[in-house]
Amino acid sequence: MLLMAAAFMPAIARSVDLGKLPSPEVITKHLSPIVSSQRYDRDGYVAESLGPITLDQAAIGLAILSSVGTAARQQAATGFGSWAPSSSSHAAASDKQPIAHAVGGKPAGRPVPFRHSLEFQPRETKEKCCSWAKTCYLSHLMAILKKNAFSRRVPDLVTEELVAVLSRRSSFEFKQLFDIVHENLRARNAASGGEEMLRLASL
Amino acid sequence: MARKCCGLRAYEKLQNLVARGAVKKNGKKYKGLPSALANAIAQQNGHLAGVK
Numbered sequence: 287m288l289l290m291a292a293a294f295m296p297a298i299a300r301s302v303d304l305g306k307l308p309s310p311e312v313i314t315k316h317l318s319p320i321v322s323s324q325r326y327d328r329d330g331y332v333a334e335s336l337g338p339i340t341l342d343q344a345a346i347g348l349a350i351l352s353s354v355g356t357a358a359r360q361q362a363a364t365g366f367g368s369w370a371p372s373s374s375s376h377a378a379a380s381d382k383q384p385i386a387h388a389v390g391g392k393p394a395g396r397p398v399p400f401r402h403s404l405e406f407q408p409r410e411t412k413e414k415c416c417s418w419a420k421t422c423y424l425s426h427l428m429a430i431l432k433k434n435a436f437s438r439r440v441p442d443l444v445t446e447e448l449v450a451v452l453s454r455r456s457s458f459e460f461k462q463l464f465d466i467v468h469e470n471l472r473a474r475n476a477a478s479g480g481e482e483m484l485r486l487a488s489l
Numbered sequence: 490m491a492r493k494c495c496g497l498r499a500y501e502k503l504q505n506l507v508a509r510g511a512v513k514k515n516g517k518k519y520k521g522l523p524s525a526l527a528n529a530i531a532q533q534n535g536h537l538a539g540v541k
Contacts, residue, residue, distance in 0.1 A: 444495070445502045449530045452512055452521025459517050464499050468492065478491050 320344060443476045 320337030335341035447467045451458070458466075471477040503519065506512040511525040 442502070444499050445506070446530065448499060448502055448506065449511075449521070449526045452506070452519065453523050453526055454521075455523075457515065457518040457520035460500065460503065460519065463503070463519060464496055467499055468495060471495065477495055 443471060443474065447471055447474075 317338055320335055320339070320341055322333065322335035322341040324331065324333045326332075333341075339347070444467070447470045448463070450470070451463060451466050468477060503512065506521075506526070506529060507514050507519070509525070509529055511522060511529040513520045513522060
């Protein structure tokens with residue numbers, strides 16, 4: 287399990303020497319299957335299990351390990367998100383830019399400043415570089431979207447209608463344009479101003 | 490009254506679109522530039538420029 291954890295989190299190798307662990311054959315010699323049984327007994331319910339650890343202990347252990355793993359993953363994802371805007375502030379200009387930046391934009395042998403200080407050699411396959419770059423890019427996007435999720439913004443229906451009318455291939459005077467926009471807003475029951483009027487009334 | 494308010498708001502929004510280059514003003518006539526309008530509405534709805 288530790289070996290598996292090390293595969294997902296390279297940082298674990300810094301604090302645990304995985305070479306000192308006994309081989310799987312030695313460990314499995316001391317392990318036996320967990321046998322459990324459940325039955326009704328008079329007014330109660332008896333659950334028994336037999337093995338190196340009980341079934342409950344195994345379940346609790348698995349739950350703890352999975353929660354620790356999830357927390358570590360989330361922390362890693364947050365790390366990518368916080369790193370991305372500082373090093374590529376121009377990344378939002380184009381959606382292909384961050385990927386191109388990681389694939390071809392780095393000089394040979396220079397470490398890419400990811401959270402785990404992964405060093406991408408120039409001879410590595412482009413697919414691998416792309417997958418890391420995409421991961422980083424998605425984390426960056428998630429960070430941005432997460433920030434927007436908390437903003438309290440009223441949908442701008444007037445602009446929406448203006449855009450819808452102006453997208454037709456003809457030019458309008460303001461009065462003409464407003465007549466159409468107002469009709470459309472009335473049809474949507476949005477001509478009264480709604481929350482925007484409430485905001486103005488409070489001023 | 491409500492119509493007048495709506496008119497003022499619509500005029501303000503229209504001038505914003507003109508300032509952002511999404512609408513071209515020619516004398517008293519306004520003409521929308523479809524690609525710029527699509528970009529403007531996408532940004533207003535919280536989308537990122539260039540992200541599908």
